[in-house]
Amino acid sequence: NLVPSSRQFIVAMKVSLVLLSCVLALASATVYFKDTFEDGEAWSDRWVQSTKRSDYGAFKLTAGKFYGDEEKDKGMQTSQDAKFYARTAKFDEVFNNEGKTLVVQF
Numbered sequence: 001n002l003v004p005s006s007r008q009f010i011v012a013m014k015v016s017l018v019l020l021s022c023v024l025a026l027a028s029a030t031v032y033f034k035d036t037f038e039d040g041e042a043w044s045d046r047w048v049q050s051t052k053r054s055d056y057g058a059f060k061l062t063a064g065k066f067y068g069d070e071e072k073d074k075g076m077q078t079s080q081d082a083k084f085y086a087r088t089a090k091f092d093e094v095f096n097n098e099g100k101t102l103v104v105q106f
Contacts, residue, residue, distance in 0.1 A: 029103075033091045037061060037074045047076065050086035057083025 037043050043061060050056060057080040067073035078085055 030095075032093060032095050033089070035089065036072075037076070038072065043076065047087040047089045050088065052086065053084065055083070057085050059085065059087060 035043065035046065041061065047059070057078055059076045060079045061074050062077045063070045063073040063075075064077060076087070
């Protein structure tokens with residue numbers, strides 16, 4: 001029988017609504033920090049080099065070897081082999097993730 005029953009249709013609609021709700025919940029996540037590196041060398045003022053050690057490797061701004069748009073896909077890249085790297089940048093606002101999942105994506 002190719003025609004779904006009313007019960008099957010209702011179950012399918014409920015499942016669709018649950019999935020849609022999950023997608024909308026994920027889409028409304030709060031972003032606390034984002035850097036697109038679209039302002040040229042100004043990134044080096046935002047990203048502060050650690051002074052804990054004197055032999056840290058240097059970061060460079062580049063799109064790397066594989067990119068869609070060379071200007072829009074730029075980011076920080078390590079530039080020296082066998083080095084430690086340490087830079088930090090401030091969040092735009094203070095946040096507390098106690099009891100919540102924190103996702104770091106790069």
